[in-house]
Amino acid sequence: MDNLRRWWKPTALLILLAYPWIFRAPYYHVLGFNVMLFATMATSWNIMGGYTGYKSLGHSAFYGLGAYFVAIAANQLGWNPLVSAPFLALIVALVAVILGWIMLRTSGSAFVISTIAMLLIFRLTALNLREITKGAPGLSQPLPPWTPEFSRMPFYYYMVVWLIIALFVSWYIRRSRFGLGLVAIRDDEGKAEMVGVNTTLYKILAFGVSAYFVALCGGVWSYFTSHISPVFAFDIIVGVDMILMTMLGGLGTLWGPVLGAFILIPTSDLILFTFGSSTIYLAIIGVLMMVVIIFLPKGILPTIQQWIQDRRAPRAAHQGALSMAEMHGLTDDSPSVEEEIRHD
C-alpha cells in the first residue's frame, strides 16, 4: 500500500510521457490530447463546483472566450497561440472575476441559471460581432509550423504540462486557508460568513481561478482545431462534460476530475466507433451517467475510500467517541431527531 502510494505518481507520469511513442497512430494523439484537455478543465471546474459548491453550467463561456481571444490574437497580431494562451487566459479570468462579482450574489439554482445565461450572452455576442469574430462561419487561424507527423504530439505534451500545473494549483488551494474557507462556504455559507470568512471575496477568487484553466484550454483547442465557430466554442456540452467527469470521479476530490476524464473521453470515443451515429453516443453516455448517479452518487474515488475505511475499522471510531464522551459525563440519552434529519 505504501509502495503504491509512493510510486503511482512517477509511474503515471512516465506512462503519460511515453504514451504518444507507444501508440503512434494520429488518432491516439488526438485522444490523448482530448483527455489531457478535459482533465485540466474538469480539475479547474472542480475548484468552483467541487470545493466551493457553486456548480457552473456555463463554464464553456470561458472556453469560448479563450478560444476567440487566442485565435484573434494569432490572426491580427501574429501571436503564437501556445505562448499567448496562458496570458490571454488571465484576461478571461479577470472577466470571470467581474462577472462573478455580479453573478455570485445568487446561489443554488439561480446561480446555475445565471451561468447558462452568461454562456448564451457570449455565444450571441460571438455570432453577431461579425467584424471581429466573423460571425457564424467562424474564424480560421494559421496551422502549426511543425511537420504533419508530429502534428498532435506537441499539443499533447503541452497539455500534460498544464494538467500538472492545474493539479498543483488545485492541490495547493485545497490545503490552504483559502481552500478551507471554500469548503466552509460549500458546507454552510451563512455560518462561514458569520465566523469571519469573507465569502464574497472567496467565491469571486475561486470563480476566477476556475475560469483561468478553462480559458487556457479553449485557447489551445482553437489552435488545435485551427477553425472555431460560436456554436462549437460556446457549446454547453463542453461545460456539461466537465461536470460529468468531476461527478464520476469524485466531486471535490483532487484526482476525481482527472479520473473522470480518463474514463469518459475514451468511453465516448469507443461508443462512437461502435455505433457510428453521434446521437446514440449521447444517449448511451446519458444512461451511463444515470447508472453512476444511482449506484455511485459520490463518485468513484470517495466510494472506494469509504469502502476501504469501512473494511479497516468498522465502527471503531464511533465506539471510541462514545466511551470517551461517557467518561466526561456528556452523553445524550439517545440520538435526537434533529440529528437524524440533519444527516439527510
Place this chain on the structure above:
Amino acid sequence: MTELLSTKGISRRFGGIQAVQDCNISVQAGSITGLIGPNGSGKTTLFNLITGVYNPDNGQATFQGKQITGLSPSQICHEGLSRTFQITRLFWEMTVLENMIVPIRQVGLRSLLGPNMFKEEIDRAMVLLERVGLTHLKDELAGKLSFGQQKLLEFAAILMAKPTMVMLDEPAGGVNPTMIRFIMQLILELNQDNVTFLVVEHNMGVVMELCTHVIVMDQGTKLAEGAPEEIQANPAVLEAYLGN
C-alpha cells in the same frame, strides 16, 4: 462599567410582521446579560440585526463605539463580536479540528495562501478542545458528534476568533442537565477572562443564576430590564409570559 454594545431605535419588518420595533438595548462590558422574552418576541431577529445577517429598516447597532450596522457579518466578526445559533450550525463535512480553524481571523496573503493550519493555531485549538472535552475527537467529522458535543464544538470554535463579546442563542436548549452545568461553568470562566456575553435563554434557572443583568423583550421591543431579582418580580414581565 462602560457600554460595549448598544442598539438605537433598531427596527425590522418582514412583510406584515413587525419583528423588531424601535428596540434600544445596551450591554455593559464584562457583563453576562440575559435576553429573555416569549417565543416570537424578536430575540433571534435582534441577534440577526446586530450581527449583520439582516439589515435593519431603521436604527443602528454600535459596538465598541463604532457603528456596525451596514458591515457584513464577517466584518462584524472581525470587530470582535461572535455568535452561536439557536439550531447548532457547524461545517458538517469538516473534522472537529478544521471547524476550529475556520473562524480564525483570515486576512493577508499569509493566511490566505499559507497552509490551512499553522502549528500555533493547532495548539490553541487543542487547548480549547481540551477545555470542552473533545480532544480525542479532533479528527472526527463534525456531523458524527452527538448533539451536545456539537453544541460544545460550536461554542469552542467561535472562541478561536478571540471575540470581545459572544452572543449565545439558547446555549442550554435541548441539552441534558449535566451539560447545562458544564456550559454555564464555561461561560463563567470565560467571563472571568473578560469576555462579555449576551445570552438568549428560555431556561429561567440558567438565566437567573448566570446573568448579572436581564433584558426582557416582548412584541419586538424592550419591555423591561434590570437585575435578575427585579425582573422576576416585575408584573409586566409576568404578564407578557403568562398573559393576563
